[in-house]
Amino acid sequence: FDNKKVTVFYVLGGPGAGKGTQCANLVQDFGFCHLSAGDLLRAEQNRPGSQYGEMIRTYIKEGQVVPMEVTIKLLENAMKAALEEGRSGEGWVDGKGRFLIDGFPRKMDQAVAFDEDVCESRAVLFFSTNEETMTQRLLERGKTSGREDDNEESIRKRFVTYRETTMPVIEYYGKKDKVVEIDASLTIEEVHEKAKAVVAGLLN
Ligand code: UP5
Numbered sequence: 001f002d003n004k005k006v007t008v009f010y011v012l013g014g015p016g017a018g019k020g021t022q023c024a025n026l027v028q029d030f031g032f033c034h035l036s037a038g039d040l041l042r043a044e045q046n047r048p049g050s051q052y053g054e055m056i057r058t059y060i061k062e063g064q065v066v067p068m069e070v071t072i073k074l075l076e077n078a079m080k081a082a083l084e085e086g087r088s089g090e091g092w093v094d095g096k097g098r099f100l101i102d103g104f105p106r107k108m109d110q111a112v113a114f115d116e117d118v119c120e121s122r123a124v125l126f127f128s129t130n131e132e133t134m135t136q137r138l139l140e141r142g143k144t145s146g147r148e149d150d151n152e153e154s155i156r157k158r159f160v161t162y163r164e165t166t167m168p169v170i171e172y173y174g175k176k177d178k179v180v181e182i183d184a185s186l187t188i189e190e191v192h193e194k195a196k197a198v199v200a201g202l203l204n
């Protein structure tokens with residue numbers, strides 16, 4: 001697709017920071033198409049006949065980053081589909097496709113490849129809070145989520161990957177002045193108000 005016709009925001013932050021929750025709010029406010037890399041991987045994992053199902057399951061449980069070829073392909077396909085379907089609806093505003101890419105890129109190789117081969121982001125929304133808060137949220141969600149990585153052992157591994165592998169990506173975009181940090185410790189509605197103001201400013 002023509003990457004001049006899209007506006008992309010990357011949405012990053014630790015496991016359980018509230019990326020998915022706030023993306024859903026921003027969809028309501030601004031008509032974005034929300035693509036969560038983790039959700040796309042989980043859907044691929046469960047797709048009958050997928051050659052990657054078992055591999056994805058193992059990576060997610062271990063909190064490791066799935067090889068980028070798989071994730072980038074899933075994202076690219078989802079963007080293409082949204083642009084084809086969404087001309088009059090979600091994700092298509094003023095002649096441009098608006099995307100929130102949630103939980104991606106979380107490793108430097110993905111960041112460089114996506115920026116070069118698919119498109120560059122307008123900015124990175126960085127939802128930040130401490131690990132204690134994130135752990136509590138994930139354990140609470142784990143009671144009902146059915147997610148195979150919402151348990152203490154997987155959560156610990158997800159934090160290690162986040163610190164060692166994803167933080168450098170956020171720093172990389174920070175040096176390019178693309179990162180807007182939003183305090184995700186507050187209530188969902190308070191975080192939403194901040195995020196909404198940030199995005200409104202960036203879309204102008
Ligand atoms: N909640 C949210 N905000 C709250 C607030 N302000 N106050 C109180 N509670 C709040 O929220 C988590 C929980 O907290 C919910 O119950 C919510 O109600 C509550 P959510 O919005 O779901 O947080 P989010 O940041 O989206 O957490 P998630 O668990 O989705 O983050 P991860 O980054 O860990 O998960 P993701 O799905 O992105 O990735 C999972 C795995 O997929 C990765 O570990 C990795 O193995 C793999 N992956 C890749 O390999 N490559 C990729 O590119 C992406 C993923």
Ligand code: MG
Nearest residue numbers: 019020036038
């Ligand atoms: Mg999420």
